[in-house]
Amino acid sequence: MISGEGWSLRDNEIEFTAIRASGPGGQAVNKTSSAIQLRFDIHSSSLPEWLKQKLLERSDRRINQSGHVVIKAQSYRSQEANQLDALERLRELISQAARRNKVRRPTSPTRASVRRRLDSKKKRSDVKSGRGNINW
Numbered sequence: 027m028i029s030g031e032g033w034s035l036r037d038n039e040i041e042f043t044a045i046r047a048s049g050p051g052g053q054a055v056n057k058t059s060s061a062i063q064l065r066f067d068i069h070s071s072s073l074p075e076w077l078k079q080k081l082l083e084r085s086d087r088r089i090n091q092s093g094h095v096v097i098k099a100q101s102y103r104s105q106e107a108n109q110l111d112a113l114e115r116l117r118e119l120i121s122q123a124a125r126r127n128k129v130r131r132p133t134s135p136t137r138a139s140v141r142r143r144l145d146s147k148k149k150r151s152d153v154k155s156g157r158g159n160i161n162w
Contacts, residue, residue, distance in 0.1 A: 028113055030121045033073055040116070041065040042109060047100040061100035064112040068093040073120070080123040088119065095119065 028035050047061035068081050068089070082093055089095050097119075099112035135143075 028117045030117060030124060033077055033120065033124060035066075035120075036072060039066065039071050040113070042112070044105055045098070060103055060105055060108065061098060062105060062108040062112050064095070064097040064099065064109075064116060066095040066097075066116060068095065077120070077124055081120065084123060086119070 027037055028040075041064070043063045043065070044059040045061045045063050046059050068078050071078065073081075081089065081095075088097055095116060097112045097115050099108040099115065101111055102108050
């Protein structure tokens with residue numbers, strides 16, 4: 027069972043498949059299935075409805091059109107370590123979607139910052155006006 031702030035998933039909602047890892051690894055890479063493919067169906071999960079919607083709205087290549095999250099973990103040489111890595115990546119994906127953005131409250135610039143801006147504009151204006159032709 028994995029959980030985060032305001033949500034949790036049961037173990038039966040996540041499906042693991044052992045697959046062969048790609049890339050270098052010598053002769054053993056063709057014989058052992060040490061990579062893990064994690065599949066998670068967003069629609070049939072026990073997540074809150076608002077969180078499902080936020081996950082489906084994300085533009086993440088790990089979420090396909092049918093609402094399944096597919097994560098391939100092959101960094102480690104053992105299935106157990108790759109399984110833990112895939113679970114951690116899923117937890118991070120859901121936690122990022124669950125994070126609520128702060129509401130921005132518009133503020134007006136301070137008097138000092140307005141003065142500094144106008145002073146720098148005046149100084150720049152003086153520099154540029156000094157580049158013109160000089161009348162003798």
